[in-house]
Amino acid sequence: MARPKTKEDIQRRLYAESMGRCMNPNCRKELFVDGGDIIERAHIIPFCDTKDNSFENLIILCPNCHTDFDKNFAFSSDEVKGWKQNRKDEFEKIFGEKYKTFNELKIAVFPLLLENKTIYEEYYLNDQKELWNKFENKILINNEKLKKLLENNFNLFQSHESKAFSNLEIVRIFLTHIDEFKATRLDKEKSRYILFPKEINSMFGIEPIEGSFLPSVESLEILISKLNNESKVINISIGNDKPYIEFADGERIFLNDTPRLRQLYYEYGCFRSAKVRLESLNFALKYIVSRGLGFEFLNYNNLREILVNKVKIIFVYEYCLSKMALINLSPEIDSIVVNLHNWNGKSCISMEANNFSKILGVTLLTMDDFYGYISKM
Template identity: 60%
Template structure:
């Protein structure tokens, strides 16, 4: 009578448990060599006696150790049973490490995510089923490592009581995805419900996702200040369709787009840069984009104050007030001959009070609503 096949979900658990190496603690041979998978499922209690294909009665070994256990009887049953516990302890020791900073976690996580992405894109999306079936085991191993590390370091992931503002929800989804992926059976028998959340790649700086621009200009200014102090800030490109900051990480330049929300949110959390909103970043970018469209150059007076620019020697200050009052203008204390633009356009002409206009004459400053901003920009002529 032929053997009953080992259930696919049991195989998946075994691969995940193995970490991709022979589970004999004195061997640890790599089971993934090039495009070959040399892993073998060995029965702890002999199959011919027990007919037991359970996860608890199986262990992943290299061919040599499997032969030495089954045929040469070099190891006894109690030794081999202990190997499973030893591997479990090794997993917890190696991949349940608590990191002090997100950057430390990132260095361990990113190579595993990239390897999984390569396997998935090359073999699954590439419709190379035979190779996918081989390399899927390696993906299961990597997922197990990632799950252990993330579960131990959830406090390093940005979170919020409102799920739509939280990166932690994406990590929780990824962990559920790992569990489901490990438990699913053959393609013809399964229908996955939880897919890999692409926001994970954004959080760890692998690939951006396009969401909405986080509104606080002040948060971005605070981040630039922190990055600059650490020598990581290179420049900001704003006033374009896809604005970004360019930062240097481990000697490599990378773009952080304003609308790559999970990535930017994680950076704000990591550097403690969340600030209340005074000037909306999307509105500021829109105003500067209009200026760029007219071929007018501007300079920031300081990169950690994006609300103030200089155009043709004139200082321009952007604010975002429902109604700029006389008191509000006094508190701004703009320099003489400067221009103040209220980006808040919901209130129309009433976004600047008549009293503020009167005071501006005394202060010798120009106040503009967005309606007045466009013709003002069109009249700008810089001396060559």
């Protein structure tokens, strides 16, 4: 009678357990080589004696160690059984670390996520079925490492009471995907891959996604200020379809890459309530550019004040700009103050504020007025 095939879910657990190396602690040979793997499954207690094809009675070895165990009797069953516990302890020690910062965690997570993405795109999406079948095991192994790393560092992720605004919730979805990926193997792999939350790649800087702008300009200003203190930012591009922050190392973080930016805000303690909305400010700056004009920020730490043709323009976002709000703003003489909150035309600026602006020597504009003013410039 032929030996029954090891169940698929047990095979996948074994691959994940191995960490991609022979489980003999004195060998630890890399099991993935160019073009495939050299993984072999060995029964700890011979199948002919027990008919035991369980996870507990199986271990992953390289071909040489498998031969030494089965045919050369170089190791006892008790010794080999101990290798499973040794590998578990080793795994816990290496990937069970609690990091102090998200950036430290990112250094450990980034290469694993990137390798998974590369394997999926190169082999599955390119119809390389034979290679996909082999290197899918590498994803299983990487996923086991990722799961341990993430579970031990939940505290480093931005969270929110609403799951739609929570990076921690994205991590939880990803962990569910890892468990499901290990437990099953469907013919239609792509339908399963839909469960993979692409936001996880955004969060760790693998690949940006196009989300919505986080509303607060003030939060962005604080982030830029703190990054500048670390000499990390060299350029800020706003007033276009894909605004971004450019780092000294060449990395760009797009301002609509929501999970990535949300994580940075959390890491640097930048979350502030929105007084000026980023989407509205970006739209106004885009309009200036569309009319063939340039603008410059007076200070990257204050994106609400710009110069256009040597004229200072200050952007606010008020339901109705009041005299008191204008006093608190204290605009310089000859400045232009634009209310981005264009809810009801002229009524967005109170009569008191308009009268007081003449005393201050400044000009107040609704968005409709702003369009005409910029066009004339």
